[in-house]
Amino acid sequence: MKQQQQDQAVETHGFLGEEFLTWIWWRWETDGGEFTLPGGRVVGVALDDFLSFAAPSDDETEQTLRRGLPTRTAEARTALRQGNRLRKARLLIAEGSRQWNATMDAPSLTLTGVKLPEDAEECESDVDRNADRSANWLALHEIVQGLYGMFLQARLAPGFKTGGAEQMARWMAGGK
């Protein structure tokens, strides 16, 4: 039963994850992709070399773009213009000197193919290394959760309809 409820939550609110990923893309292109998370944490986020757009309905085609700079392609721009939401994307996330790569599956908010930052130079033992890596795993989760919180603040705000949504729509239509 619990599993069913969880699957249903992905099914009913998966769109929110897709809107979140599209919002990251918009913020990256229009605002440089720098985010100040609650608590003052400053992170940079960019889209990398993999994009997959959700099919608008079950009988339409899903579109996947790989390698190079897929966000710059005509196919990606067309998908955006058609109002398609981003289902998966490879992200680069940076905080200070640390950088993570991960593919986000937006409907479930699952991160796959994660690459952690290099181990810190001061790691001299396995214990140090494990502590460093676990801190990096946790940081990645916190950053994504922080970004998602920022997105929700904007998305659920009373003025979103005439503010952020309108700006995003202009960007998707080809403007800035």
Added chain:
Amino acid sequence: MAALKKSGSFVVFHWDGKLTDPRDQAFADALENRRFRTIENAASEEVSAGWVTAGDPTGDSFDAEDLDGGAGTWLRFRIDKKKMPMKWLQIHRDAAEKSRGKKLSARERRELKDDLMEQLLPRVLPTITLVDALLYHDRKTVQLFATSKTARETFSKLFFDTFGEPLERANPLQSGLRAAIGPELRAQLDRLEPIRWPRAEKAGALARAPQRPAKAMAGDDGAGAGEGEA
């Protein structure tokens, strides 16, 4: 000491209740109660899942240092599966049919299979899967470093059997309910509807709203379908 992985995939789970502090001996004891048990010599097709540690894949010991994952508590579970290799069954069946000069009946095939299982399965080694997780006690959060349905379900069951706490998998709704956005915004989440981007619609691209299950269609926060129309 084993090394925590530096690449891979993960899913996030949360729990709501009170969990034994991983620094307490009771935590290690709870893991030990659901420790991994070998099926190496089993004479039937079986699956065994239970806790081990990064330092001891047998499940015989749960030393505090092996559970120390720095920022989190390092959990590891092991799933062994013993399965009769189908090729062996086929080879023996073909040999039996050849020597008789005719096909085996369904009953004879079943008997042959049972005999072979009894003879061969104790000699078949199980496949071993080790899955790691990092548990952050103060955040009521676990990162499971596997995304397969089997790993997720096995972990959720093992966690519940061990600690008596059901896990909720993170998803856009659950993560929203746990985000620091305040109760008013949080209350809107359940009723939220997807945005249909207006300019794209004007361009004639999308005329339909994304399909949603009936339950979620019941309410609308007023910021839903058609929202943002210019």
